[in-house]
Amino acid sequence: MGSKIQKGVVSYFKHNLGIIIALIVMCLFLIVFPTTRSTFATSKNIFNILRQNSSNLFLATGMTMVIILGGIELSVGSVIALSGCVAAFCAVNLGLPEIVGFLAAVLVGGIVGLFNAFFISNTDIPPFIVTLASMNIAKGIVLVFTQGVPIRCMTDAFKYPGTGYVGVIPVPVILMLIVFVLASIIMNRTKLGRHIYAVGGNTQAAKFSGINVKKVKFIVYVYTGLMAGLAGVVVASRLYSGQPTAGDGAEMDAIAAVVVGGTSMSGGSGTLGGTLIGVLIIGVLNNGLNLLGVDSNWQFVVKGLVILLAVYIDWIRGIKAGK
Amino acid sequence: MGSKIQKGVVSYFKHNLGIIIALIVMCLFLIVFPTTRSTFATSKNIFNILRQNSSNLFLATGMTMVIILGGIELSVGSVIALSGCVAAFCAVNLGLPEIVGFLAAVLVGGIVGLFNAFFISNTDIPPFIVTLASMNIAKGIVLVFTQGVPIRCMTDAFKYPGTGYVGVIPVPVILMLIVFVLASIIMNRTKLGRHIYAVGGNTQAAKFSGINVKKVKFIVYVYTGLMAGLAGVVVASRLYSGQPTAGDGAEMDAIAAVVVGGTSMSGGSGTLGGTLIGVLIIGVLNNGLNLLGVDSNWQFVVKGLVILLAVYIDWIRGIKAGK
Amino acid sequence: AVPATAPAPAADSAPAETEEAAPAEEAGDTAEAPAAEGGKVFGYTCMDGTNPFFVALEGSIREVVESHGDTLVSVDPLNDSNTQIDQVEDLISRGIDYMFVNPVDADGIIPALDMLKEAGIPMFGFDTQVGDMSYLVSYAGSDNFNAGYVCGEDLAKKIPEGGDILILDSPTMQSVVDRIEGFEKAIEDSGVKFNVVGRQDAVGNLQVAQEKCTDLLTAHPDVVAIMGGNDPTALGCLAAAEAAGVSPLIYGVDGSPDVKALLKDSALEGTGAQSPMTIGKTIAETAYAWIDGQDVEAFIPIETFLITADNVDEYGTDGWQ
Amino acid sequence: MVNIVSDTGYLLEMKGVNKIFPGVKALSDVNFELKAGEVHALLGENGAGKSTLIKVLGGIYQAESGEIFINGQRVNIDGVGAARDAGISIVHQELVLVPYMTVAENIFLGREPGTRFNVNRTKMSEDAQRLLDAYDMNIDADSLVERLTIAQRQMVEIVKAISFEAKILVLDEPTSSISDKEVNFLFDTMRNLIKQGVGIIYISHKMSELAEICDRVTVMRDGLTVGTKVVKETTTDELISLMVGRELTNYYTRDFSEGGEVVMKCDHISDGKMVKDVSFELKKGEIVGFAGLVGAGRSETMKAVFGLTPGSKGDIYVKGRRVEIKSPVDALRYGIALVPESRKDEGLYGVQSVRFNSTIEVLEEFIKNLRVDIAKEEEITQRYIDKMATKTPSQEQKISNLSGGNQQKVMIGRWLATNPEILILDEPTRGVDVGAKAEIYSIMNELARNGMSIIMISSELPEIINMSDRVYVMYEGNVTGCLDHKDVTQESIMQRAALNEQTRQ
Ligand SMILES: Nc1ncnc2c1ncn2[C@@H]1O[C@H](COP(=O)(O)OP(=O)(O)OP(=O)(O)O)[C@@H](O)[C@H]1O
Ligand SMILES: Nc1ncnc2c1ncn2[C@@H]1O[C@H](COP(=O)(O)OP(=O)(O)OP(=O)(O)O)[C@@H](O)[C@H]1O
């Protein structure tokens, strides 16, 4: 048993070495650099980074599956706004308990997921189009129903998922852990996980193998919708309000994390472990640039360069390893 | 010769019938609907639509090639801002003739294209990462060098590429025609065009056939960069200024037009003719919704539905045709 | 761009060079020791750092801060509430002493204010109010409602016979919503009959405004006036109107140099001017006064007023007022 | 460049070629000579290094060391272009065509007629059609490759390679997926070419073809050349023992049987396209062969039965009960498994490991209750690696890095692991070496004896004849005959497989 875990850990590091190195180099730099020495490695800052990137991780777990399937999901950003506003609306305007609002919000995410799943698994319409459509529709719906005005909810219960603590650990960090473990189990310990890789690797072959391709796609897109709903809850809770413009562009952050994490856009391969590193690289980068006080305009340049560099290291390592 | 053209036209319609029908239905609706009857079908409005979507077409021709290659190009939006500001900067701050500024702007687009081309053709770093990086870098550079402040240039020469006329035809429409014909020649008549399809369809087969895969990729990304530069010129000229935030999200519009136009994100197939229809569908949709006076929030919903529907018709037709 | 410390602030803090070469400062960053000599560190966040209005505003705050030998650290959330909170959190980690706040969203900023409060960091608001003003030591901002109101007044005066008009607003931007409300109230108060025949969201962006307005002018070529939620919107409308060959009276709000420069010879009729320089200078100086132990006003309204071709010379066109 | 000349009269010489892949020494000090005007066979077990040698010659792999001489002139082949310039043309084992392009475009890929800025498509299409027609393949030069069957694609590759008019033509298992008619066309062409002084390197696992077409044969084993023989002066047995290092007795193992009750009955199957009206039945413990020419519709019939063709019609009875098979999921539920004919398109998960590929259909055996029993998975994988003698450096090896024949072995192993009641094998021994073929036959025999019912589609007549209890022959989407084991001969099959061809002639 011990050696099995050890084997898993070794293979994890081997697989993701390039980006792990990139992440470590970044962290080391921030740990030794005078300006950030005293601030970066504090537990508070580390929890900050995790909390800030929790919603991206929720999305990125779903996006990893979607991209391994060879698809894409553009609607997650809009879903964050929609589900967040639903949560706040239920609590404020309908006077329901917050928890009901949260469940409704996650459910709404699931419904958008269902919409995507329905078209993607039953027709040949490209996922790009389906989710582009649902992105617009969700965005329109939230704007129509809020009239663009945020719905504020300041109750403690509402604030809990985004800003609460269990012991010393922030709730979103715990949620992040749960989601990551859940997604890892799906991907690594269930038949579904294998089937996702199979469908993404060769859809035709998957059909011959008797894999229910439609079902696999269906589940993945619904899962991703639910995760986007959850992300919406956490974001709304952090903002004490349902914001009709929240989550704008969140889909690109999630895709970036997944791709930086080594998942191939052409499907069939990739790991959640890599995605986690991808999320962290982007998170640490944002945090580090702010801690260093880099001018926001320059931040774009630095971000671009670091992302390129991180993946470049991975590539060089791949060549060396004779991949 | 005549019959060859005829054959080409027939095959064009056959190939893109689904979306052509969608486009025609939309146009018919706008032509007969009371609110828009008197405005939509005027030559002025049609030129407006073409003019407004000219820059999207420039990008979309490049994006079509990129996507047929199996790649993606995210930096075109940032390049619009960068090249537009360069054009204005040359004219205003350096006092150079406007035409020099325009050339410099297109060149700057080409340089970003070179950057992308270099990494994409020489390494295995995914195009998504390379162009995400260059998107950020270009955005950072334009913000740093303008400090976020637009550069106004109100001279007639500066306004010409975006708002001028040749006879009754707006200059951007003429540019659009030139670019489309140029791109069509590349794709349909040159060896390069064949090779783009080959590389996207089966890179290995292309290599085994002695095609210089690197070179093909290189040219396509540089071309796309140049087109983004040109788009930047037209946008800046239409706005009478280099805007550091212009072109935000333009990459998604271009990708959407390409995919609506039937090009597959997995590469190897697609047509510029389809892309043209894609650009027009999106253009007419935006124009029509504004003419109809549809509330901006509802516009998102309608847009989402129409895009889905357009591609759905295409899909249904494909099934009927036994594809 | 912010050096960790400003070792020789007195030397280079005087000029109004708000756009100090950021790269040089980067270099400074890597070369210098951590905040040593006890200079105060101010954090700064605004809704969109790429908006020229805020570029000017940040510059004026920076000028004041650096003239005291202190440091200003700015972040830019690019209109994303969630990012804004993340960045404020990072600033707190970094160790700021005071904070200048302009929210992406009035309510969405409150969690960040809570964190700042918890960290014992005094906050100063500017330009846009926050959902609960009690967090702020002081606030300086222009009266957006009035900025729109003066435009409406001017329009009613110039076209007493009324007519069709267009509005390009932005329902998700509170300041723009206030301005449009002011504008519509002024029209109502004037009793002149204006019909709003087209209304679209231009998200405060020149390019979007230009596209939307082009279509609106196709549908309604006879409008007598266009109200834009901010100056970029008005400029977009101007480009659209010129392309369409019509010249309705176009109003904006901001008082940006670009619009001022065009008031005399274009369809641009007026801009409800705010003064980012005054706002920035006022709030920064208020902050220092408060730090020195003086009593300060909790709410400092900054005058908004109409600039038209008639009075534009008073304000000049090279910069903000 | 130094012009080292070695005047030995050989058209091609490869000397001391070494090629190493991570974990595999694919070629060690290989020497190989080809004369002008000869067909020189390369023989060897799966994974012996044949294709690797060819890829070194074709400029696709760069050898660690070694020299290549053409007509005594040393050449430096550092890429596909260089190989082509040196007059080398290759049909690779794995088909490399661009699916969304037309046949004509594929044939002229990289050397399109016309100028750089004006490709002459009309000429391209006409020239391609002329080349194709020479093979009586009934392939339209303007149709998309995507639409072609494997056999047709294989022929396109052959036509393409020949059209280069190269001095050295390499054919890497060109006959693994075409039927006798096409093979005969190919051999005629080859005979023509050698008369013109072309040297041909020919790789095949079909021993019978050696005597028919080859002059000399070089045997490879584990990356080494173990000898070159003149075909006329050697025997199949000698070659096999050179290849596998031991004698191979009883190639076909088959205990013919009458079969038990009918387990599957298909009536009036049609798919609205190629398959017109096909009825057949399958008994318990029986091996039923499906013979026919390329494009006869055998694969399409089985795909229709397996639920892969929407809109197909007909009645399927499994154990007497009528069943609706709408998708492979249904088929598998009724105990039907299908090993597809195109391993690359329909079988392999190319980016995944041998292990992933081996176990994808039997996940429930080791993934239970959110636990993965990796040891069990490794054991299953190893069982079929051993059983099929698959050559792979490890279970973790990416399957696309295996040699073609070894990929096929993994495929077969995958479906054997599922242990279905009804197993449909579409060209199961494609590209598999003789030793492994014998192993596959003996496994099939054993499975049938244990009550499994097997359908085998094959274009290799000896295989059909020697393994089938009964043979259905198809022609243009219809069954034209059902032959009992006793009546099965080459002639009786061909008669029914090529009805019109015979009457026409
Ligand atoms: N790209 C590669 N990466 C790693 N190993 C490879 C690669 N290509 C081939 N090999 C290995 O090299 C050895 C020789 O393979 P090769 O394809 O030359 O065999 P072959 O003789 O053609 O076999 P077959 O009859 O099955 O086609 C095999 O062990 C194979 O696993
Ligand atoms: N996807 C497809 N679209 C159109 N036609 C097809 C398609 N697949 C196969 N065909 C056609 O169906 C015919 C039958 O193909 P099939 O693969 O069933 O033949 P077969 O008898 O199995 O022969 P073999 O497998 O030996 O080539 C071929 O003529 C082919 O052109």
Ligand SMILES: [Mg+2]
């Ligand atoms: Mg081989």
Ligand SMILES: [Mg+2]
């Ligand atoms: Mg077949």
